[in-house]
Amino acid sequence: IAGITQAPTSQILAAGRRMTLRCTQDMRHNAMYWYRQDLGLGLRLIHYSNTAGTTGKGEVPDGYSVSRANTDDFPLTLASAVPSQTSVYFCASSEAGTQYFGPGTRLTVL
Amino acid sequence: ELKVEQNPLFLSMQEGKNYTIYCNYSTTSDRLYWYRQDPGKSLESLFVLLSNGAVKQEGRLMASLDTKARLSTLHITAAVHDLSATYFCAVDAVGGYQKVTFGTGTKLQVIP
Incomplete structure (x- = not known):
């Protein structure tokens, strides 16, 4: 069982470019989340989805979009990357509240 | 707005000692x-x-919750080097899992 996979593992991106971070889970959890982790700030919720077909904004949604076409996949798109989006991005899914995290994507925007 | 605060933010302790994260x-x-x-x-x-x-316990870690005080503690008993990590607490706001808010984390360093 893979749990949650994320791709790519890391990426260096020029400012202004479009980027999609991929997240796939095989646990059939309804709820999924995207967080960014920055030093000294902990984890901040970007977007979430309670179930396939629905999404919602978290604490820091600006500059990011998500879609949830099916239960397993929850991609995060940066339409036009900016240096302040340099961070480690974690995808998670949850069952009865407990969240299960992917391995993360380290994104650097230059 | 739900705020979650942890302290200390950084903790350096010797093996064998006890300590609590709030x-x-x-x-x-x-x-x-x-x-x-x-x-x-x-x-x-x-x-x-x-x-x-x-109250829940797993090995050398024990967590407790006081909802009236809005306080949880993570107690470390007789710390060992393998416990070195960053520990986060996270709280659900009433009304849904999507409202989970994380604390900024406590970086624990256990010195042999």
């Missing part, structure tokens, strides 16, 4: 979580605390 939160909550993160790794669930007075 997690305070600002509004009524349904449940509280503790996670562990090793350097460069993802987060791993440690405990879920669901009610006032809840």
Whole structure:
């Protein structure tokens, strides 16, 4: 069982470019989340989805979009990357509240 | 707005010693979580605390919840080097899992 996979593992991106971070889970959890982790700030919720077909904004949604076409996949798109989006991005899914995290994507925007 | 504060932010302790990490939160909550993160790794669930007075233990770690004080503690007994990691508490706001708010984390360093 893979749990949650994320791709790519890391990426260096020029400012202004479009980027999609991929997240796939095989646990059939309804709820999924995207967080960014920055030093000294902990984890901040970007977007979430309670179930396939629905999404919602978290604490820091600006500059990011998500879609949830099916239960397993929850991609995060940066339409036009900016240096302040340099961070480690974690995808998670949850069952009865407990969240299960992917391995993360380290994104650097230059 | 739900705020979650942890202290200390950084803790350096010797092996064999006991210590407690504190997690305070600002509004009524349904449940509280503790996670562990090793350097460069993802987060791993440690405990879920669901009610006032809840206590859970796993090895040298024990977590408790006081919903009236809006306080959770993570107690470390006789620390060992393998416990070195960053520990996060997270709180559900009443009304849904999507409102989970994380504390900024406590970086624990256990010195042999």
